[in-house]
Amino acid sequence: MNLNPTKQELENRISKLFNTLSKSEYNFDTAIIVSKVNQYYFTGTMQDGILIIRRDGKVTYFARKSYERAKLECPLDIIYKMSTYKDMLEVIPTYLGNTFIETEIVPISMLERIKKYFSMEKINSIDRIILSLRAIKSEYELGILTESGKQHQYLLENIVPGILKEGMSEPDFLTELYSRMVKLGHHGVSRFSMFQIELIVGQVGFGESSIYPTNFDGPGGMQGMSPAVPIIGNRKRYLKKGDLVFVDVGYGIRGYHSDKTQVYSYGTNPDEEVVKVHKACIDVLTEITSLIKINKIPSDIYNKIMRDLPDRLSQNFMGYRESVKFLGHGVGLHIDEMPVIANGFKLPLEENMVIALEPKCGMKGVGTVGVEETYVVKAEGAICLTGGPREIIVV
Structure with missing residues (x-):
């Protein structure tokens, strides 16, 4: 039995989430994943970071601490170093469009800090979507x-x-x-x-x-x-x-x-x-x-x-x-x-x-x-x- 999720395992999970969000009923532009457990599910590592999935298929994991450990544990080439949310502007655009976040988990204060640098047309819950996949x-x-x-x-x-x-x-x-x-x-x-x-x-x-x-x-x-x-x-x-x-x-x-x-x-x-x-x-x-x-x-x-x-x-x-x-x-x-x-x-x-x-x-x-x-x-x-x-x- 593999001790850690393989690259293929993680890619399959991300693909299932992307395909679900891409259904016309969701009209998704951006998914933001903050929960450490959900981050582990999709990346194989659990850091102080933020996982972003975009409508164009781009997946980025911004790790504040520990970037080094994220690089060691995640087999996907998606890791970027981050000190503040502002650093994400170097990789993703400021307009996030129709955005899905973990509304059961993300504090309003964290959302406000993200919105300091990024604008969102609408905020939707991604919690139940992810739980259905994890089930x-x-x-x-x-x-x-x-x-x-x-x-x-x-x-x-x-x-x-x-x-x-x-x-x-x-x-x-x-x-x-x-x-x-x-x-x-x-x-x-x-x-x-x-x-x-x-x-x-x-x-x-x-x-x-x-x-x-x-x-x-x-x-x-x-x-x-x-x-x-x-x-x-x-x-x-x-x-x-x-x-x-x-x-x-x-x-x-x-x-x-x-x-x-x-x-x-x-x-x-x-x-x-x-x-x-x-x-x-x-x-x-x-x-x-x-x-x-x-x-x-x-x-x-x-x-x-x-x-x-x-x-x-x-x-x-x-x-x-x-x-x-x-x-x-x-x-x-x-x-x-x-x-x-x-x-x-x-x-x-x-x-x-x-x-x-x-x-x-x-x-x-x-x-x-x-x-x-x-x-x-x-x-x-x-x-x-x-x-x-x-x-x-x-x-």
Whole structure:
């Protein structure tokens, strides 16, 4: 497996973006890409810079810091040194015409600095266009995601049970988990496209901590360190016999993430009702995966599943008291990508989309149970990359 995207891989990605923007419906003159993750997707490097694609086909990557590293990492002959946006005038014209930018990412202050030297007829959003392209993975990307899934499965099934010790705090567990992840091969960060998301490793919690209210848009909960840092874990919550341990973590190698959740019971078998609710979530996952097929509509899948939920999941499904409105999400360079298995999401599923599916349920006095696995959409259906769902593991 190639460690870095090849010149051909990057040229294919740029070509797909250019061909999409060149459709008459967009009337595009210039695309400006500022996001470091999107810059990496198209150039193979991640610098303080700006990527410009013009209607005439010219592609330029202006790197402020580090120009030298950009030259080392990007196999394309598109790199120019930049100190200020004014330097770009040496290569591209001052009039940019109908311009597409990442409106979900670019601050108004940055846009104003660019407009100091360049004029734009109209500003359009390019975010969803790029996300749609990124949703369909190449063979190169699938190779990385497949390896990530294998390591992810090994982490949660073989390593985590050995970490859990009676009396350890939630931060003790998370920091040891993070250390073991990096030693195994994890790239060390969890990247989200959602605005203002801070998360270290993922959501982990002992007992009712995993149903504690949280600002994170996911079905689990987390109390965190304090109101100022509502992540990582509660220093005063210690693992004890009978606790459920909820571990929902993204895992990644070379920039690409898989997503998986495993629930454990510490020191004793879980109560019968807990086992039944967890099993009901596994059954829902089985039903969802049977519907994941090329050309199927995500909103149709979501609505069918929600309409046919078993009685055991009639309350607190997909979140305790505050349910999230999706069943799954794309994964890749970000943990939250397209497609989304949610009402209103009409983009048909295509081959080589990679999706994390996560039916879960909050239980009062217990915590969050359920599963999450990462799948790739193929002609034969959904193929699991992370090993498949497990019953609650007793440690």
